[in-house]
């Protein structure tokens with residue numbers, strides 16, 4: 210029988226419970242979130258439940274990853290709804306700390322941060338220069354509190370996933386960082402807690418971001434290797450739509466996240482578009498035509 214999901218709010222309780230589980234020989238899966246859980250989070254929790262014995266999910270809107278101008282105060286919250294979604298997806302334990310449990314003395318009292326600058330300056334980091342250090346710092350803290358585990362992150366935030374994977378490797382966390390595919394609405398819009406900011410009109414147009422990325426991937430699949438041409442193709446799709454304001458489209462290496470000039474055998478396409486109050490991001494993989502040799506002088510098909 211599945212026990213009713215329990216919620217703990219202190220680091221000490223979380224540690225004691227998970228240490229006891231591991232001492233009893235059970236493995237731990239971890240899904241860190243900022244709450245307002247949707248099907249994307251549920252799919253991460255379900256994947257964690259399939260892979261490990263005990264699943265813990267944290268719900269904490271991390272002030273450190275919001276710039277003063279961003280939507281921290283307005284960020285949507287619903288702890289009761291989150292507990293229901295988490296439990297239905299197979300979560301055993303929710304960790305929902307108050308701000309001062311994570312940051313005694315407040316965010317300004319934090320003197321130590323974790324950063325992966327080589328991966329954090331581009332794309333999301335270009336317009337949000339302190340964002341990823343805020344993410345890394347809170348996730349490092351959560352990894353210390355949860356202990357040895359397998360930790361799940363959505364590919365929707367692909368740059369975050371790549372950065373956290375690197376952080377866990379470089380700092381020898383006893384954590385296996387795992388990515389899981391983006392969950393989408395039937396019209397292609399990637400699920401995000403921030404989708405609630407969209408007006409009805411914006412919601413209708415919002416799938417243009419995914420469509421732009423798919424247009425870029427189709428160009429690469431047709432033999433286009435000039436990354437600038439792919440970027441221009443994607444930007445044109447977004448520019449042609451009403452309402453959306455393009456922030457960036459990018460063709461980047463999936464591991465180093467650096468901008469590519471040639472869309473080679475492995476490329477990842479990224480985009481960010483602002484719709485009114487909402488800033489939406491998305492990304493997909495792209496591959497050249499089957500049979501195209503790496504480094505071949507292709508590119509003429511476009």
Ligand code: PAF
Nearest residue numbers: 241242243271344347366
């Ligand atoms: O992806 C998120 O929801 C957050 O960035 C994370 C990883 C929970 C850290 O606050």
